[in-house]
Amino acid sequence: MKAETFEQKVKAIVSKIPKGKVLTYGEVALKAGSPGAARAVGTLMKGNYDPTVPCHRVVLSSGAIGDYNRGGSDEKIRKLRSEGVLGKTDTRITWA
DNA sequence: TAGTTGACCGGAA
DNA sequence: ATTCCGGCCAACT
Structure with a gap:
């Protein structure tokens, strides 16, 4: 077995x-x-973003968006709206 | 090896 | 409703 770092696990998930x-x-x-280990996840993301890892689909549990290494929260929100996760004027996630 | 940092989380004032 | 505090975990220096 190999000791995979969270980076590998998080990326896969x-x-x-x-x-x-x-x-x-x-x-x-x-x-x-x-x-x-929510903080650890963010820590890995900010230093290791990957094109195969849609980190823009990861948001805060509070409903906020969080930050993005590719254009700030604005770009992140924009992508989420493109996915249909957020409304046209919504800037926060809304769970049922 | 130990110390510091950070894209967080949840509760309290 | 907003703002502040401490706590959790892993990576970096």
Whole structure:
């Protein structure tokens, strides 16, 4: 076995996020095997973004968007609206 | 090895 | 409703 870093695990999980859906950092961390490591997830993202990892589909559990290494929250929101996750004027995630 | 940092989370004032 | 605080985890220096 090899000791994979969270970076590898998180990347695999985030890349598995279906289109039109978003996960929170806490959810990703939970699936990564470490519940509560939401900060660690963000830490890895900011230093390791990948074209195969739609990190723009990862948002804060509070409903906020969070930051983005590719154009700020504005670009991130814009992508989420393109996915249909956010409304045309919505800038926050809304769960049922 | 230990210390610091950070795209967070949740509760309290 | 907004703002402040502490806590959690992993990576970086």
